[in-house]
Every structure is written in structure tokens, then in C-alpha cells.
Amino acid sequence: MGELYVGLMSGTSVDCIDAVLVDFSGETSSGADIVATLGHPIPPILRDAVLALCAPGPSELDRAGQLDCQLGQLFADATLALLENTGIEPAVVTAIGSHGQTVRHRPPGSVAYPFTMQLGDPNTIATRTGITTVADFRRRDMALGGQGAPLMPAFHKAAFSADRDRAVVNIGGMANITELCADGTVRGYDTGPGNALLDYWIGLHRSEPFDRDGAWAASGRVSPELLNRLMADPYFNAPPPKSTGREAFNPTWLERAGEGLELAPADVQATLAEVTAASIADAVHAFANGGELLICGGGARNGDLMRRLRRRLPTWSIASTGNYGIDADWLEAVGFAWLARQTMRGLPGNCPGVTGADRETILGGIYPA
Ligand SMILES: Nc1ncnc2c1ncn2[C@@H]1O[C@H](COP(=O)(O)OP(=O)(O)O)[C@@H](O)[C@H]1O
Numbered sequence: 001m002g003e004l005y006v007g008l009m010s011g012t013s014v015d016c017i018d019a020v021l022v023d024f025s026g027e028t029s030s031g032a033d034i035v036a037t038l039g040h041p042i043p044p045i046l047r048d049a050v051l052a053l054c055a056p057g058p059s060e061l062d063r064a065g066q067l068d069c070q071l072g073q074l075f076a077d078a079t080l081a082l083l084e085n086t087g088i089e090p091a092v093v094t095a096i097g098s099h100g101q102t103v104r105h106r107p108p109g110s111v112a113y114p115f116t117m118q119l120g121d122p123n124t125i126a127t128r129t130g131i132t133t134v135a136d137f138r139r140r141d142m143a144l145g146g147q148g149a150p151l152m153p154a155f156h157k158a159a160f161s162a163d164r165d166r167a168v169v170n171i172g173g174m175a176n177i178t179e180l181c182a183d184g185t186v187r188g189y190d191t192g193p194g195n196a197l198l199d200y201w202i203g204l205h206r207s208e209p210f211d212r213d214g215a216w217a218a219s220g221r222v223s224p225e226l227l228n229r230l231m232a233d234p235y236f237n238a239p240p241p242k243s244t245g246r247e248a249f250n251p252t253w254l255e256r257a258g259e260g261l262e263l264a265p266a267d268v269q270a271t272l273a274e275v276t277a278a279s280i281a282d283a284v285h286a287f288a289n290g291g292e293l294l295i296c297g298g299g300a301r302n303g304d305l306m307r308r309l310r311r312r313l314p315t316w317s318i319a320s321t322g323n324y325g326i327d328a329d330w331l332e333a334v335g336f337a338w339l340a341r342q343t344m345r346g347l348p349g350n351c352p353g354v355t356g357a358d359r360e361t362i363l364g365g366i367y368p369a
């Protein structure tokens with residue numbers, strides 16, 4: 001049969017895609033026998049789009065490219081510092097699972113060609129650390145029609161599934177739920193905003209990076225009108241699969257909902273906390289009438305948010321994932337180490353029942369050390 005490879009190339013002229021089928025098992029002097037060739041046309045509209053994007057000048061594209069490499073350096077620094085603290089040599093680490101920094105998430109339904117973009121060049125990470133790096137976890141799931149998110153459910157299942165219903169809620173910038181059914185079924189989705197808007201609002205009014213323990217939110221009163229307007233966002237009632245990010249839940253979203261309302265900043269903070277709690281609680285209710293709710297992510301440290309959740313979920317036993325064996329602050333990073341391990345072992349990492357992908361798949365790209 002030979003040793004067949006396909007080569008694809010589209011050069012600076014953007015004239016067409018050169019496609020070749022090559023046999024490397026041949027006896028010719030070059031060792032590369034061309035079996036077939038194809039000049040595949042590039043539609044003019046795509047060619048124009050490519051050339052427009054190539055136009056030099058200060059652009060979002062340049063900033064993204066620079067940031068990709070800068071963040072790659074920073075992720076490498078983080079790894080090296082982590083290992084230095086332990087005295088463990090990079091050579092004994094099997095792989096790094098690096099999620100990268102999401103700067104855009106356009107899931108199916110939001111644009112014609114859904115995509116997600118995480119920066120933090122894995123080539124840089126692998127080179128600087130000398131450790132094989134697995135990255136770009138989300139896009140294979142998206143290529144299969146999935147949301148590419150949330151990706152934690154497979155790990156939550158591996159770590160926390162039991163013979164009774166459990167929900168795992170991660171409260172990061174956004175929040176997501178994993179539903180672990182006693183029969184082994186896994187469901188899940190992003191519930192909506194987590195801490196991102198709380199961080200934004202306290203940054204704007206008090207120049208603090210976050211609302212420690214939710215103390216400021218606790219000092220305010222929820223505005224029923226603003227709460228209703230925010231909770232009226234169709235995302236909350238949309239059926240899964242669904243995922244979201246700053247593209248949807250951002251300062252503009254808050255400003256629009258608040259138009260015409262005169263509210264004290266602390267009351268807005270209380271209302272934002274209530275939105276996070278209400279959207280999570282609605283998701284938990286929709287799963288089951290009661291059970292065990294495991295919380296992780298920075299939001300688990302927000303006492304006010306936890307009180308709001310407990311008030312809305314009296315039939316649920318709510319505790320940090322720390323009580324179940326994995327520290328709530330580190331759970332997601334552990335999850336990406338686990339996803340890297342899945343990939344290195346040739347095992348799937350997505351849950352099609354969560355993301356809506358056509359099937360299970362191995363996630364990510366491997367960048368050898
Ligand atoms: N002590 C605390 N009190 C209240 N909120 C906290 C506390 N510690 C962390 N947070 C919140 O958690 C966020 C970080 O959570 P994290 O799970 O790392 O999110 P992400 O996964 O989006 O990075 C902070 O921005 C902050 O809003």
C-alpha cells in the first residue's frame with residue numbers, strides 16, 4: 001500500500017489549495033513519489049476575506065498573536081515555578097494539560113462558523129519546560145458539532161460519580177453544572193454568569209478585584225425589578241446543550257437591563273449575586289428535587305453567594321468538593337491535567353450528552369517535548 005501522506009499548502013498568493021498524495025515508500029531518488037495532485041479552488045469571497053485579514057497594521061489579530069506567545073511564556077513560567085517548589089524534575093512529568101486563556105467563545109447557534117479561541121502557545125510551553133504539552137482541548141468537540149464546553153463533566157464523572165444523584169457546580173467567571181445521575185448518565189451546561197460581573201461591578205465602584213466573601217453584596221438589597229430584567233435573558237431558559245462567556249454576560253448586558261433604574265451600587269451587587277445564585281439554583285432544581293451539591297471554583301469562597309444558594313436549595317446538601325477529596329480552588333486545573341492524561345492514553349475527554357457533539361472523541365493537540 002505504501003507509506004501515504006497528504007500534504008496541503010496554500011501560499012501567500014492565495015491562488016488555490018495545493019493538495020498532494022505522496023508515497024514515501026518508493027525507490028525514487030527523492031524518496032517521495034507523488035501519487036496524485038489537486039489544485040483545489042479557493043472561492044473568491046474567501047480569498048478576499050483572507051487578504052483583508054492579511055492587511056498589515058495595528059490590529060486585533062496582531063494583539064492576539066503577541067498575547068498568544070506572551071501567555072505561552074507565562075504558562076511555562078508557572079509550570080517551572082511549580083516544579084521548582086517541589087524539587088521534581090520536568091523530565092519525570094508525563095505531560096502538561098494547558099487550557100489556555102479564552103479570549104473568544106462563539107458556540108453553535110451564535111455564528112455561522114462556530115469557534116473558540118484560547119491563547120497561550122503550547123509550542124512555547126513545551127519548548128520552555130521540556131514537557132510534552134496537550135492543549136487546544138475544545139475545538140475537536142466543536143468540529144463534531146459540540147459546544148466545546150463545558151469540558152469538566154467527564155472528569156467530574158470520573159472523580160465524583162456515586163450510586164445517588166449528585167450535581168457539581170463550578171463557579172468561575174461563568175458558572176457551569178454537571179449532573180451526575182445515579183444510573184451513570186452525565187448531563188451539564190453553562191448556567192450563566194458566575195463571578196465575572198461581581199468582579200466588574202466592585203472594580204468599577206470600589207476599585208477592588210473581587211467582593212471578598214461577598215461582603216459588599218451582602219450589604220445591599222436585591223432589586224426585584226433589575227433581577228427580573230436580568231433573569232429574563234433567554235439564555236437562562238434555553239435548553240442544553242449551551243455554553244456562554246463574556247460575549248453574552250458583560251457590562252453592556254448589565255447596563256441595558258438597568259436602563260431607567262436608579263439603584264445604589266451595593267444593591268446592584270446584591271442583585272448580581274442573586275442572578276448567579278438563581279440561575280444556578282434553577283439548573284439544580286431542573287435536575288432533581290434534592291441530593292448532594294458539590295461546589296468548586298472561586299465562588300465557593302463567597303459566603304454571601306453560598307447563603308443565597310442554600311436559601312434557594314433547602315432540600316440539597318451543599319458542600320465544597322474539598323469534602324469529596326479535591327480542593328475546590330484547584331479542581332478545574334486538576335481536570336485539565338486529567339484531560340491531558342486521557343489524550344496521552346488515547347481516551348476520549350468530552351461528554352457528547354453535555355456538549356452536543358456527534359460522538360466521544362480524544363481532545364486536544366499533543367506538542368511533544
Ligand atoms: N474569598 C473570596 N470571596 C469572594 N469571591 C472570591 C474569593 N476568592 C475568589 N473569589 C472569586 O473567584 C474568582 C476566581 O474564580 P476561578 O474559579 O479561578 O474562576 P475562573 O475559572 O473563571 O478563573 C475571583 O475572580 C473572585 O470573583
Ligand SMILES: [Mg+2]
Pocket residue numbers: 172
Ligand atoms: Mg481562575
